[in-house]
Amino acid sequence: MTRSASRAGVAALALPFRSAPVSATIALALTVFAGAAPATGAWLTMLLVNELTSGAPSTGRAVFLAIASAVAGGLAIALLYLAGYLGEVVQQRVTLTVESRLFQRVAALPGLRHIEDPAFHDRLRLAEQAAQEAPGTVSQFAQELVRSVVLLTSFAGALLVVWPPMSLLLLASVLTAVLARLATARREAATEEAWVATDRRRLFYRALLTDVRAAKEIRLFGLGTLLHTRMIDSLATVSHARLSVARRGALVQSGLALLGAAVTGVGTVVVATNVVTGGSSVGDLVLFLGAVGGVQNGLTAVVLQLGEASRAVRLFGHYLDVLDTGDDLPPGTGTPAPSAAIELRDVWFRYGEDGPWVLQGVNLTIPAGAAVGLVGVNGAGKSTLVKLLCRFYDPQRGTITWGGVDLRELDLAALRARIGVVFQEFMTYDLTAAENIGIGQVQQLDDRSRIVAAARAARADDTVAALPNGYDTVLSRTHTDDGERAGVTLSGGQWQRVALARCLMRTDAELMVLDEPTSGLDAEGEHRVHSTLLRHAQGRTRLLISHRMSALRGADLIVTLVDGRIAEQGSHDELMDAGGEYARLFRLQAGGYQDARVR
Numbered sequence: 001m002t003r004s005a006s007r008a009g010v011a012a013l014a015l016p017f018r019s020a021p022v023s024a025t026i027a028l029a030l031t032v033f034a035g036a037a038p039a040t041g042a043w044l045t046m047l048l049v050n051e052l053t054s055g056a057p058s059t060g061r062a063v064f065l066a067i068a069s070a071v072a073g074g075l076a077i078a079l080l081y082l083a084g085y086l087g088e089v090v091q092q093r094v095t096l097t098v099e100s101r102l103f104q105r106v107a108a109l110p111g112l113r114h115i116e117d118p119a120f121h122d123r124l125r126l127a128e129q130a131a132q133e134a135p136g137t138v139s140q141f142a143q144e145l146v147r148s149v150v151l152l153t154s155f156a157g158a159l160l161v162v163w164p165p166m167s168l169l170l171l172a173s174v175l176t177a178v179l180a181r182l183a184t185a186r187r188e189a190a191t192e193e194a195w196v197a198t199d200r201r202r203l204f205y206r207a208l209l210t211d212v213r214a215a216k217e218i219r220l221f222g223l224g225t226l227l228h229t230r231m232i233d234s235l236a237t238v239s240h241a242r243l244s245v246a247r248r249g250a251l252v253q254s255g256l257a258l259l260g261a262a263v264t265g266v267g268t269v270v271v272a273t274n275v276v277t278g279g280s281s282v283g284d285l286v287l288f289l290g291a292v293g294g295v296q297n298g299l300t301a302v303v304l305q306l307g308e309a310s311r312a313v314r315l316f317g318h319y320l321d322v323l324d325t326g327d328d329l330p331p332g333t334g335t336p337a338p339s340a341a342i343e344l345r346d347v348w349f350r351y352g353e354d355g356p357w358v359l360q361g362v363n364l365t366i367p368a369g370a371a372v373g374l375v376g377v378n379g380a381g382k383s384t385l386v387k388l389l390c391r392f393y394d395p396q397r398g399t400i401t402w403g404g405v406d407l408r409e410l411d412l413a414a415l416r417a418r419i420g421v422v423f424q425e426f427m428t429y430d431l432t433a434a435e436n437i438g439i440g441q442v443q444q445l446d447d448r449s450r451i452v453a454a455a456r457a458a459r460a461d462d463t464v465a466a467l468p469n470g471y472d473t474v475l476s477r478t479h480t481d482d483g484e485r486a487g488v489t490l491s492g493g494q495w496q497r498v499a500l501a502r503c504l505m506r507t508d509a510e511l512m513v514l515d516e517p518t519s520g521l522d523a524e525g526e527h528r529v530h531s532t533l534l535r536h537a538q539g540r541t542r543l544l545i546s547h548r549m550s551a552l553r554g555a556d557l558i559v560t561l562v563d564g565r566i567a568e569q570g571s572h573d574e575l576m577d578a579g580g581e582y583a584r585l586f587r588l589q590a591g592g593y594q595d596a597r598v599r
């Protein structure tokens with residue numbers, strides 16, 4: 001076993017004892033008792049048979065032995081059931097621990113690198129599966145092993161007394177079975193690893209088929225059959241791979257079972273012949289058959305569990321890997337200075353090591369308290385720049401400073417607490433309206449007056465107040481609230497106002513970023529948002545991204561981004577006079593509104 005496999009094995013084995021120490025220990029003790037019970041029963045049966053065939057049997061002894069043998073059998077079964085229940089208790093506690101630790105790690109990842117990495121998602125899926133299974137499987141194996149060791153020790157004496165070579169024959173057949181099962185387990189684990197991406201695709205198609213947001217397109221474009229076919233094809237591919245490994249394993253195991261039966265046959269013939277020649281008693285034959293049956297059943301169970309455990313241990317390594325995943329951004333500890341300018345100096349950024357540069361040597365000063373408009377065609381790099389300001393990634397070259405301090409040196413939570421953003425792809429949460437707004441400042445989630453104030457500032461108050469249950473209405477088509485009342489959903493523009501209200505919950509934020517904040521709003525709504533922002537964000541630094549050029553006209557500074565480079569910057573008038581990219585885009589849009597009847 002490699003070092004990492006033994007580490008995974010020990011960790012998986014320790015998990016039940018860490019999660020539920022008392023239940024796990026009692027379950028183990030009960031299993032040990034249950035392991036000794038069949039051998040005790042077999043000894044008692046042998047004594048009973050010998051008593052009955054002794055020539056002068058005693059009724060009292062025979063009755064005692066019969067009752068004792070029945071009690072031993074009953075006790076063995078009762079103990080197993082009890083151990084089974086405790087095993088379930090342990091399993092539930094392990095599930096809690098595993099889910100909690102796994103998703104605590106995911107939730108604490110500071111940047112977006114891991115969460116955007118398909119390999120990380122593959123590992124996470126394997127980790128979740130394995131961490132659910134492995135502790136139960138490994139501890140079952142450990143219990144089975146303990147039970148079998150007790151059982152084997154108690155039967156070994158019997159086999160050695162009746163026909164010693166039988167022990168060696170059984171040992172040889174068991175070793176072969178163990179090796180074969182381990183090889184199958186390795187193949188099973190490798191198959192899961194090889195096909196996890198396909199399995200995730202299946203889950204993706206399945207989720208799409210039930211996704212309310214995708215439902216309209218799926219129906220209009222008639223995508224149901226396509227998605228269903230792809231989902232089933234993925235499932236069939238994975239099933240086929242699993243079955244082929246299982247088939248090979250079953251063939252090998254049946255061959256080995258036949259070998260075991262042949263060994264038993266040889267032993268039985270030898271002992272039966274001894275009984276005929278008077279070398280052994282009938283009781284000896286009964287004991288021998290009980291011992292061989294007991295040993296073979298016990299060992300078969302152990303070998304099967306061993307296979308499960310070794311497969312689970314290998315996959316459990318992925319769980320440990322996820323827990324060990326390093327932060328995708330090095331931590332900083334500095335405190336941001338209040339009311340300071342943000343400076344980008346020769347910032348170069350690309351998403352992947354081989355990918356194209358998205359930002360190419362950006363130099364920009366965002367003065368404290370200014371309203372800065374960012375303009376550029378699709379894909380120019382505007383949203384990427386916002387993500388760097390929130391430090392979701394670090395630039396490959398150059399620096400971004402706030403108050404003269406590199407963002408990398410600032411405490412990440414403190415940095416992000418200073419920023420309020422309405423992202424271009426903002427979230428619509430299946431939560432209540434109040435929660436949808438309140439999570440903008442999660443410490444104030446229960447502060448209804450603050451939530452209402454934010455909604456008013458974003459002009460979302462009337463809409464929310466008119467909902468069937470006001471601020472407590474669940475904004476969802478697929479979830480009900482605690483009182484089983486169906487949720488409702490908002491229009492695109494109404495959602496946008498709720499997202500804006502969420503951002504405005506951050507009354508202390510020094511930087512407000514609005515990435516396309518008004519694209520879903522009607523003309524009147526857009527005008528209101530801008531006047532709201534002027535009022536509520538006065539004195540704060542504002543970065544506004546919009547394709548509606550008129551929305552940025554009043555900004556203190558307008559910056560044009562072309563292919564990840566700053567092409568020009570200045571006020572609206574300066575840029576119009578310069579006649580560059582900004583003036584071109586502005587005229588293009590303004591031209592669309594010219595109509596002889598409009599003055």
Ligand SMILES: Nc1ncnc2c1ncn2[C@@H]1O[C@H](COP(=O)(O)OP(=O)(O)OP(=O)(O)O)[C@@H](O)[C@H]1O
Nearest residue numbers: 116351358376377378379380381382383384385424
């Ligand atoms: N997470 C990502 N991983 C890889 N590439 C990305 C990612 N996000 C954006 N890109 C790429 O970076 C480039 C710039 O995208 P960005 O979203 O910054 O543009 P934008 O100026 O905001 O465009 P738009 O006006 O369409 O919103 C695009 O080519 C895009 O494909």
